[in-house]
Amino acid sequence: MTHSDLSVVDHLFLDLSSNPIKNATKNRILDCAIEQFSRKGYTGVSIRDITREVGIKESSLYKHFRNKEEILETIFHNFRLDTLRILPPLDRLDEILELLGPVKFLERGLHNFKQHAADPIMQKIWRILYIEQYREPVARDLYLNDILTKTIDCLEAAFVKLIEHQRCKPLHPRTLAVEYQYPIFTMISEYIMLKSDQQDTAHVEQMMSDHLTFFCMAVLV
Amino acid sequence: MTHSDLSVVDHLFLDLSSNPIKNATKNRILDCAIEQFSRKGYTGVSIRDITREVGIKESSLYKHFRNKEEILETIFHNFRLDTLRILPPLDRLDEILELLGPVKFLERGLHNFKQHAADPIMQKIWRILYIEQYREPVARDLYLNDILTKTIDCLEAAFVKLIEHQRCKPLHPRTLAVEYQYPIFTMISEYIMLKSDQQDTAHVEQMMSDHLTFFCMAVLV
DNA sequence: GTCTATAGTAAGATAGAC
DNA sequence: GTCTATCTTACTATAGAC
Numbered sequence: 001m002t003h004s005d006l007s008v009v010d011h012l013f014l015d016l017s018s019n020p021i022k023n024a025t026k027n028r029i030l031d032c033a034i035e036q037f038s039r040k041g042y043t044g045v046s047i048r049d050i051t052r053e054v055g056i057k058e059s060s061l062y063k064h065f066r067n068k069e070e071i072l073e074t075i076f077h078n079f080r081l082d083t084l085r086i087l088p089p090l091d092r093l094d095e096i097l098e099l100l101g102p103v104k105f106l107e108r109g110l111h112n113f114k115q116h117a118a119d120p121i122m123q124k125i126w127r128i129l130y131i132e133q134y135r136e137p138v139a140r141d142l143y144l145n146d147i148l149t150k151t152i153d154c155l156e157a158a159f160v161k162l163i164e165h166q167r168c169k170p171l172h173p174r175t176l177a178v179e180y181q182y183p184i185f186t187m188i189s190e191y192i193m194l195k196s197d198q199q200d201t202a203h204v205e206q207m208m209s210d211h212l213t214f215f216c217m218a219v220l221v
Numbered sequence: 222m223t224h225s226d227l228s229v230v231d232h233l234f235l236d237l238s239s240n241p242i243k244n245a246t247k248n249r250i251l252d253c254a255i256e257q258f259s260r261k262g263y264t265g266v267s268i269r270d271i272t273r274e275v276g277i278k279e280s281s282l283y284k285h286f287r288n289k290e291e292i293l294e295t296i297f298h299n300f301r302l303d304t305l306r307i308l309p310p311l312d313r314l315d316e317i318l319e320l321l322g323p324v325k326f327l328e329r330g331l332h333n334f335k336q337h338a339a340d341p342i343m344q345k346i347w348r349i350l351y352i353e354q355y356r357e358p359v360a361r362d363l364y365l366n367d368i369l370t371k372t373i374d375c376l377e378a379a380f381v382k383l384i385e386h387q388r389c390k391p392l393h394p395r396t397l398a399v400e401y402q403y404p405i406f407t408m409i410s411e412y413i414m415l416k417s418d419q420q421d422t423a424h425v426e427q428m429m430s431d432h433l434t435f436f437c438m439a440v441l442v
Numbered sequence: 443g444t445c446t447a448t449a450g451t452a453a454g455a456t457a458g459a460c
Numbered sequence: 461g462t463c464t465a466t467c468t469t470a471c472t473a474t475a476g477a478c
Contacts, residue, residue, distance in 0.1 A: 025443080041356050044264040046471060056444070062473070063443055127355055134352050134414070135262050175431050182432075183403035193355070210396050211403075218439040246461080267453060281462055283455070445478075453470065460463075 011121050013078050016070075026064040028054050030078075031121070033071045038124035038196060041131045042072055072132075076142055079125040083146060086112045087154050097161050102168065102220055105158065106180070106212055114205070117191065126192040148185070152177045169219050180215050184208060232342050234299050237291075247285040249275050251299075252342075254292050259345035259417060262352045263293055293353075297363055300346040304367060307333045308375050318382050323389065323441055326379065327401070327433055335426070338412065347413040369406070373398045390440050401436050405429060 013021045013030045021027050032053040036045040047068055051058050065071050086109070088096050097105055116122055132139035155177035162168035168176070191204045234242045234251045242248050253274040257266040268289055272279050286292050307330070309317050318326055337343055353360035376398035383389035389397070412425045 023443090039356070041262055041264055041352070043262055044356060047473085048471075057446080058472080059446085059474075060444055068472070131262070131352055131355050134348055135260070135265060171435075172431075175435060178428060179404065179432065179435055182407040183400065185407040186403040207399060210393075211400065214392075214396060214400055244461090268455085269453075277461090278463060279454080280456075280464085284461055289454070443478105445476100447475085447477105449472105449474075451471075451473105454468090456467075457465085458463105459465105460461105 013074065014081065016074055016077055018077075018081065023064070025054065025056065025060075029061060029064055030071065030074060034075055034121060034124045034128065037072070037075070037131075038127040042068075042128070042136070072128075072136070073138065075125060075128065076138060079122065079129070080142060080146055082116060082119075082122055086116050087150060090154060090157065093154070093157055094161060097158055102158075102162055103212075103216055106216070110184075110208055110212065113188070117188075117195065120195075123192055123195045126188075127196050130189060130192070151181055155181055167221060169221060171219065176219060179219075183211050187211070234295065235302065237295055237298055239298075239302065244285070246275065246277060246281075250282060250285055250292065251295060255296055255342060255345045255349065258293070258296070258352075259348040263289075263349070263357070293349075293357070294359065296346060296349065297359060300343065300350070301363060301367055303337060303340075303343055307337050308371060311375060311378065314375070314378055315382060318379055323379075323383055324433075324437055327437070331405075331429055331433065334409070338409075338416065341416075344413055344416045347409075348417050351410060351413070372402055376402055388442060390442060392440065397440060400440075404432050408432070 010031055011027065013027055015021050021030075029050060033045070033050050036049055036053070047058050047061060050071075051061050054061075065074070088108075100108060117126070129139055129143050133143045134140070152174070156173045159168060159173040159176040163170050163173065187204055187208055191201050194201045194204065231252055232248065234248055236242050242251075250271060254266070254271050257270055257274070268279050268282060271292075272282050275282075286295070309329075321329060338347070350360055350364050354364045355361070373395070377394045380389060380394040380397040384391050384394065408425055408429050412422050415422045415425065
């Protein structure tokens with residue numbers, strides 16, 4: 001393939017400089033790598049495994065990526081950019097909370113996550129993240145800082161506002177954030193496990209709704 | 222080493238038939254494998270890596286294990302046996318609940334988990350389990366069935382009893398089980414991540430206590 | 443940007459001497 | 461049960477022709 005055949009590409013990825021990757025082969029390499037890494041882990045997949053599925057020789061891959069590690073970096077870079085859409089912008093938190101009220105605010109968060117996680121590519125990268133966070137400092141940093149900490153910090157700020165406006169019981173805001181979000185983290189990992197095996201996730205989505213209801217009943221005034 | 226030198230063994234493991242492994246080298250192989258698998262994952266560690274640390278040649282390892290896979294199986298087998306101590310025997314659940322009352326019952330569960338997880342070997346196997354559950358059906362089954370499902374089922378049964386005895390709000394018992402345990406699953410993964418990096422876990426233990434307090438306040442009558 | 447060919451290393455596992 | 465030696469296969473990566 002000497003020219004880019006975009007018609008066979010499922011997904012357009014961004015490179016490490018956040019520029020769209022126009023080359024079809026490079027996109028296909030990422031697509032195949034994501035699929036295989038998500039099932040067998042980074043070290044369980046060889047360059048040969050990837051190029052075999054893409055339909056090129058090993059040597060051709062090195063025209064697109066300096067080495068195997070750069071493929072993983074690019075995958076995580078794309079994930080990081082996509083997760084930014086889940087949380088509300090912190091500088092507009094006040095206004096959004098006023099507008100929606102606590103219940104719709106939390107519902108909106110779940111909705112945003114589901115929209116992000118509706119993309120099969122993102123589901124697979126979640127899975128890679130879960131596998132690699134114990135081995136790869138970059139994955140760990142992405143999970144701990146970009147996902148866990150940012151989410152809890154955002155919720156804590158929201159609960160501070162809600163308590164100020166007396167729409168929530170005056171408990172410790174960080175405890176409220178943990179009580180709301182920690183069960184959801186477990187549900188997300190269950191959700192990702194099911195999705196990436198093409199199993200039904202209805203009962204997990206129901207659990208998320210039930211939790212939201214339970215939580216609001218317990219802490220909102 | 223032609224005789225077993227038990228003095229240098231940290232831990233006595235059981236074989237796949239649940240018999241204690243008396244051979245020091247075989248115990249050391251398991252110990253080193255656990256250490257390395259927990260840091261680099263199963264596929265990230267070679268037989269060579271393990272035998273180098275044990276101080277034997279590759280060929281010698283095959284006198285103790287049929288292949289690499291059998292090492293992992295033995296590790297998970299030991300873990301499965303150890304986790305049995307965390308949950309109360311289901312046939313004595315009634316009597317234990319009566320004796321302790323709901324708060325002490327839940328506290329006992331946390332205590333049992335911490336006792337199990339105080340063993341550095343078990344901390345590392347938790348980590349292996351988190352890494353391998355997406356790749357290895359045995360690991361997945363162990364995590365989903367022996368840990369998640371059993372815990373939730375046990376708690377559900379406990380909440381049925383508590384509602385019967387009117388010591389708990391009459392909510393859906395499965396929802397109560399999820400509300401109690403799901404945040405703890407997230408805390409456990411945080412706990413294991415910190416422990417295996419020899420970092421302090423006091424704030425996670427505090428979160429667990431705070432959650433127990435919050436939960437009891439929200440649902441006990 | 444694809445290919446063939448190959449370098450150089452490392453993998454899992456076995457044979458057979460002691 | 462340990463060793464040396466070896467087999468076979470697989471790995472990441474590069475050189476150079478087209």
